[in-house]
Amino acid sequence: MTEIDTHHFPAELTARLRQAADYMRTVGYCRSDRQSGVTLKRAISDCVQLDGRGTVLEVLASHPPYLGVSNRGWGHDTEAEALAFLDTRVIEPGDLETVFGPGWPGVVRVVRAVAVDATPEAGRALAERYDVMWEALDDFRCEDANDDDTETPTTRAIAQEYFDRNSHTPVPPEAARLRKAVAAVKEALSRDAVIAAEAAGSWALSDDAAEAMTQTQGVMMRRAAQLAVLAEAGRHRITAEQYDILAAPLIEALDPEAREVVARQRDAEQAAERERTENVKALEAFEADYSDVQSTQVTLMFEPEIVGDRMVLQVCKVERHPITFDECQAVSGGRFLSVVLDTPACTAPAGTAPANFSAGKAEAKEKLREHGFGFLWQDNWRMDDGLAYTDTYIWL
Known part of the structure; x- marks a missing residue:
């Protein structure tokens, strides 16, 4: 802007x-x-x-x-x-x-940006956001947003969820954060200042620009503009976090590069959440049906013929002898994880640098957490002759 x-x-x-x-x-x-x-x-x-x-x-x-x-x-x-x-x-x-208020230059900047740069693509981007959709649908009439074929599938799905909600339906976290920020800035400003700010945001979208959008997209654009103007008008009276929550939707919608960055971040967060969910399910399946003599073995291995100078982290299900309890053997089909770490080892187990070994353990710990192992395993790693030189056991 x-x-x-x-x-x-x-x-x-x-x-x-x-x-x-x-x-x-x-x-x-x-x-x-x-x-x-x-x-x-x-x-x-x-x-x-x-x-x-x-x-x-x-x-x-x-x-x-x-x-x-x-x-x-x-x-x-x-x-x-x-x-x-x-x-x-x-x-x-x-x-x-x-x-x-003293933030009037920012108000003018937002109003001019909406008047000049608002496009159907920006309106479409706003209509695919939980925060703006839920906030705007609370105040405006867009009853057809959930079944209007002119809207995107994402917009229809969010609107359907909004209209199908009941008293027990939790508000999406991003919508809840936006509502709190709106309440904070309105409490900080006078009634006249709020009316003026919301009028400026709503009137900034020209009729020509609105006609190129669907009804829902136009509503979302006007609401996002109102939020951004409120952020500028109340900038000196709210926290930086509240300002960012209010201003971000419009900034991201009007700036294609910022919109792409946010979209990539959102995709990465969703992919990470799916991976976490899958890891938890896999771990639950892995830990199911343990016997009294079974547990989890975590092993850091050094296999230069296979992975060069890198360490390998392996997690598998093992069991001890039911009578003597003195030897462990891998359970058939019990391998849960095998991944090459970024931490370098060295050319032979006997010469492994202590610093590398410590770094390998730290990286292994993060990998285990990523896959749902939230506990700290016993730090009783041992050296072994041959390829596998350290491991520890987690007895459940």
Whole structure:
């Protein structure tokens, strides 16, 4: 998002008021759109490019301190009063700060980014997020989002889950975090500031941009813009984490590169979660039906003919002699894991460097945790002649 020149931007808004005055003199004035001529609001909107300036002016004139406009309907009693306002009103940084707070440059930056950069692709990305979907569906009517063929399967699935929920349905963690952040920023701001911020976010999306989106995508874009504006307006009164939660959806949606990075991160997290689930199931199956003389053997091996200078971690089910308990043998089909570690060994077991051996144990410990072994095994590794030179037993 483009940074805002805090000194130049108010002057730009003032210049738009002067253009609107010239326009009104050309076409005439009226107090209602049903009459000939233009209203004060129409004169300003017709003279402002669709780059967010018009939205900022509209919010400034529609909310306290009204910039001298006599009522929320932008009305003036006479053409002379309307022209006097457009000819003489100078917008100062203080006007923007009064309405949006000290974070007004960030508010303007968000509004302009939405006005210029909002696309159907960005709306689609937002409609595939649990946090924005659940937050927006609480406040807006998108009852057809769960079965509208124009939406993506992900959007329909999230909406279906939302509409099918009951009092016992847990709120998705990301949606819960967003709700808490929204509550925090609204508590930190005045009622007028919240109204102005949400108006700025909602009005920033142009009609032309909204028409290119589905209804649901447009709703999600407007809600994401509102959240980002709230984040900027309340930036000095909320935590950095709360700011990031509020601002991230819009930033990621409008920035394709950021969206791709987040998508890759989300895919990696989902893949890691699936792997963890599969590992837990595999471990449960592995540990099932142990007898009194069976346990788990963890072995660090050094097999240079097979893996060169790397250590090998093996986990298998073993059993001791049922009478003497003095020897262990691998249980047929009991191997659970065999993986080559990154830690280097050396050319012969007898010469294994202590530092390498310690690093190998540390890496083995992490690998075991990844596969569901959450316990610490006995650190009684022993040296053996031959290829296998250290191991330990976990007796359950």
